[in-house]
Amino acid sequence: MKGSFKHSIEGERIYLREITLQDADNREYCRWMNDKQVTQYTESRFQRNTAKTLRSFISQMSNDDNVFFAIISKDNNKHIGNIKIGPINKIHNFAYVGLIIGDKSYWNKGYGTEVIRLVVDYAFAELCIHKLIAGVYSNNVGSLRAFTKSGFATEGIIKKKYLFDGEFMDEIIFGIINTSADPCLTHSGGSGMRRSPKGLMNP
Ligand SMILES: CC(C)(COP(=O)(O)OP(=O)(O)OC[C@H]1O[C@@H](n2cnc3c(N)ncnc32)[C@H](O)[C@@H]1OP(=O)(O)O)[C@@H](O)C(=O)NCCC(=O)NCCS
Numbered sequence: 001m002k003g004s005f006k007h008s009i010e011g012e013r014i015y016l017r018e019i020t021l022q023d024a025d026n027r028e029y030c031r032w033m034n035d036k037q038v039t040q041y042t043e044s045r046f047q048r049n050t051a052k053t054l055r056s057f058i059s060q061m062s063n064d065d066n067v068f069f070a071i072i073s074k075d076n077n078k079h080i081g082n083i084k085i086g087p088i089n090k091i092h093n094f095a096y097v098g099l100i101i102g103d104k105s106y107w108n109k110g111y112g113t114e115v116i117r118l119v120v121d122y123a124f125a126e127l128c129i130h131k132l133i134a135g136v137y138s139n140n141v142g143s144l145r146a147f148t149k150s151g152f153a154t155e156g157i158i159k160k161k162y163l164f165d166g167e168f169m170d171e172i173i174f175g176i177i178n179t180s181a182d183p184c185l186t187h188s189g190g191s192g193m194r195r196s197p198k199g200l201m202n203p
Pocket residue numbers: 037038039041042098099100101102106107108109110111112113114135136137140141142143145146149
């Protein structure tokens with residue numbers, strides 16, 4: 001599974017590996033990125049995706065500020081969605097997280113919760129992230145529930161931020177903090193704390 005990927009995570013029913021440019025040629029991936037029901041609570045709903053636009057997005061995310069994973073079902077090796085840690089702020093050690101379970105046959109079976117939990121553990125233990133943040137449409141019940149079940153707490157509400165079906169929706173800001181003694185932090189002299197996370201460069 002891991003192959004030569006810098007970042008990969010093994011879960012119970014799924015594994016995560018970095019997404020590659022070749023993934024853009026997977027028609028299923030392109031199909032779910034154009035499925036209005038799948039993308040209704042994401043900004044992806046405003047664009048039509050093709051292998052070319054997916055390749056371009058994957059290229060943009062292939063840098064040190066993001067870790068962009070494909071979610072693969074272990075029983076059939078199927079690419080069922082994506083999850084991204086990023087952008088990562090390397091000064092304050094916080095990052096955003098966003099996900100799409102694109103294959104709807106995998107909805108409501110605990111995959112969203114499983115993948116968020118895996119990524120939280122990885123971000124905290126391997127990337128030395130101190131805080132993860134997620135922004136969720138207030139009417140995205142499944143996502144609100146999956147983040148809550150994964151240990152995120154509501155930290156704020158941005159009122160009437162997103163236009164959805166002709167109505168403005170609130171954005172719920174979720175956060176989770178790494179409360180473990182952080183082995184990644186080391187004193188770097190005059191400028192305070194720095195870190196040496198796996199696969200990430202100090203600023
Ligand atoms: C939102 C999403 C990540 C949820 O993933 P999932 O695998 O379906 O969620 P889970 O199975 O882990 O469900 C978590 C909880 O939410 C509930 N749930 C899931 N979808 C739901 C829905 N549409 N309506 C009501 N409850 C829902 C589940 O029943 C479960 O609750 P429970 O454990 O109390 O019974 C997934 O549906 C998805 O990717 N949707 C499209 C893209 C998207 O909205 N991404 C999130 C952007 S922030």
